[in-house]
Every structure is written in C-alpha cells, then in structure tokens.
Amino acid sequence: MEKMNEWDHVFKLDPNKKISDQDLQSVCESGTDAIIVGGTDGVTFENVHDLWERIEPYEVPCLLEISDIEAITPGFDGYLIPIVLNSQHKKWLLDIQHHAVKEYGDIIDWKSMATEGYCVLNPDAKVYQHTNCYLPDDADVLAYARIAEHLFQLPIFYLEYSGTYGDPKLVQRIAEELNQTTLFYGGGIHTPEQAREMSAHADVIVVGNIIYENIQAALATVQAAKST
Ligand SMILES: CC(C)=CCC/C(C)=C/CC/C(C)=C/CC/C(C)=C/CC/C(C)=C/CC/C(C)=C/CC/C(C)=C/COP(=O)(O)OP(=O)(O)O
Numbered sequence: 369m370e371k372m373n374e375w376d377h378v379f380k381l382d383p384n385k386k387i388s389d390q391d392l393q394s395v396c397e398s399g400t401d402a403i404i405v406g407g408t409d410g411v412t413f414e415n416v417h418d419l420w421e422r423i424e425p426y427e428v429p430c431l432l433e434i435s436d437i438e439a440i441t442p443g444f445d446g447y448l449i450p451i452v453l454n455s456q457h458k459k460w461l462l463d464i465q466h467h468a469v470k471e472y473g474d475i476i477d478w479k480s481m482a483t484e485g486y487c488v489l490n491p492d493a494k495v496y497q498h499t500n501c502y503l504p505d506d507a508d509v510l511a512y513a514r515i516a517e518h519l520f521q522l523p524i525f526y527l528e529y530s531g532t533y534g535d536p537k538l539v540q541r542i543a544e545e546l547n548q549t550t551l552f553y554g555g556g557i558h559t560p561e562q563a564r565e566m567s568a569h570a571d572v573i574v575v576g577n578i579i580y581e582n583i584q585a586a587l588a589t590v591q592a593a594k595s596t
C-alpha cells in the first residue's frame with residue numbers, strides 16, 4: 369500500500385464526470401502525490417475501468433475509493449474503504465463493508481486496503497445526504513477523531529466538506545489531536561491560499577471538483593500544498 373503518511377496533496381477524480389485527455393495528463397503529471405478515483409453516485413465498473421485505463425500509463429499512484437461493490441476494478445495501486453462515522457445508519461459504518469468481506473473475504477488482498485473514517489460536515493453534500501449523516505458539533509468531531517485513532521486505529525481520518533470550504537480552526541484542532549492516524553481534509557479548495565491554509569493543518573489535502581471547473585486553478589493547488 370502507498371505511504372499515505374508521506375503525502376501532502378491528492379486529486380480526486382470522479383468516474384462519473386468527463387475529463388479531456390489533456391486535462392488528465394496535466395493532473396497526472398502535476399506533481400500530486402496520488403490520484404484517488406471516487407465519487408458518491410453513478411460509479412460503475414465501466415466508468416471506473418475506463419478512467420483507470422487512462423491513468424495507468426502515468427507514474428502517479430492511483431487508488432480506488434470504493435463506493436459501490438459492483439465497481440471494484442483490479443489493477444489499482446491500492447483501495448480505500450470508507451466508513452462514515454457520523455452516519456445515522458449502521459449500513460454506512462459497518463453493514464456494507466461486512467457484506468463485502470463476507471462475500472469476498474477469501475480473495476481480498478488486505479495489504480492493498482486502507483480504511484478511511486469519514487466525518488462529513490457539509491449538509492448539502494451528496495455524500496452527507498446519501499449516507500444519512502447528522503451534523504456533529506466540534507466536540508463530536510473531536511470524539512470521532514479520537515475513536516479513529518485510539519479505538520479503531522484507522523490509517524485515515526477524513527474531514528469531508530465536499531463542495532464547500534471548511535473551518536480551518538476545526539481542522540487545526542483535529543490535527544493537533546492525531547498522531548498515528550493520517551488526517552485528510554477535502555472540500556472546496558479552489559485557490560493556492562486555501563490549499564496553503566488547510567495544508568498547514570491537515571496531513572493531506574484532497575482537491576476534487578475544481579478539476580472540472582478550472583483546471584489551471586486546480587493545478588495551482590499542488591505547489592501550494594507542497595510548499596507549506
Ligand atoms: C480485484 C480486487 C481488488 C478485489 C477486491 C476484493 C474486494 C471485493 C474488496 C472489497 C472490500 C470492502 C470491505 C469493500 C467495501 C465496499 C463498500 C461498498 C463500502 C461502502 C463505502 C461507503 C460508506 C460509501 C458511501 C459514499 C462515500 C463515502 C463515498 C466516498 C466518495 C466521496 C465522498 C465522494 C465525494 O462526493 P462526490 O461524488 O464527488 O460529490 P459531488 O459530485 O457533489 O462533488
């Protein structure tokens with residue numbers, strides 16, 4: 369499995385969105401530490417496989433964030449398994465994962481898997497609604513971070529604001545708390561200033577939607593994160 373604790377910046381590509389060959393090349397050769405392929409809806413075996421085939425020729429590590437068991441495609445450098453800590457439904461915390469392991473446990477290469485403890489903080493995000501989250505206050509988030517590190521010993525705690533820029537003070541507070549668990553921050557990073565601000569606290573920043581809106585702005589986040 370890739371050394372995620374050495375990363376600063378990753379791009380997240382949504383298999384359900386179109387990207388030109390030129391933009392994909394720019395993303396893959398940007399100097400980002402890795403590409404994560406993942407999205408909440410419309411993720412299929414076909415669109416994941418198609419995107420993987422286009423990224424595979426580049427040197428950048430490429431991981432699949434599994435959101436649908438039907439879309440698992442072999443060949444990725446690693447696989448990220450989300451669990452949504454602030455979901456109100458056990459389905460998104462344990463049941464889907466349990467079903468997958470019960471079905472495929474004999475063939476899983478455990479070394480290529482890493483679990484992400486998501487804490488979703490934007491009520492307007494698709495993932496928030498899809499996984500039936502509630503909005504935790506700062507004390508709740510701190511407790512989830514402590515559970516991630518000390519009780520579950522998760523490799524990744526993911527502060528997810530998908531679609532909107534989050535609260536740097538909260539990210540700072542959570543970063544101060546985590547030692548072993550790698551802190552991912554994702555959501556609304558559109559400028560080098562935002563990339564720098566969140567990189568000052570989070571171990572890894574995740575840049576997603578801006579790739580599809582303004583490729584030059586997306587690319588500018590890489591150096592910003594790496595220079596912090
Ligand atoms: C060949 C090979 C590698 C075999 C492997 C064997 C195998 C079957 C392993 C499976 C192991 C396993 C335990 C799998 C679990 C599978 C699973 C379905 C887990 C559920 C994950 C989950 C809780 C999904 C919910 C949604 C979620 C958290 C998605 C993450 C992506 C995300 C937040 C995207 C951001 O949203 P976006 O879609 O971009 O939103 P916008 O469009 O609004 O931007």
Ligand SMILES: O=P(O)(O)OC[C@@H](O)CO
Nearest residue numbers: 530531554555556576577
């Ligand atoms: O798409 P954005 O808002 O950049 O968020 C990135 C990532 O955290 C989404 O899962």
Ligand SMILES: [Mg+2]
Nearest residue numbers: 382407576577
């Ligand atoms: Mg997205």
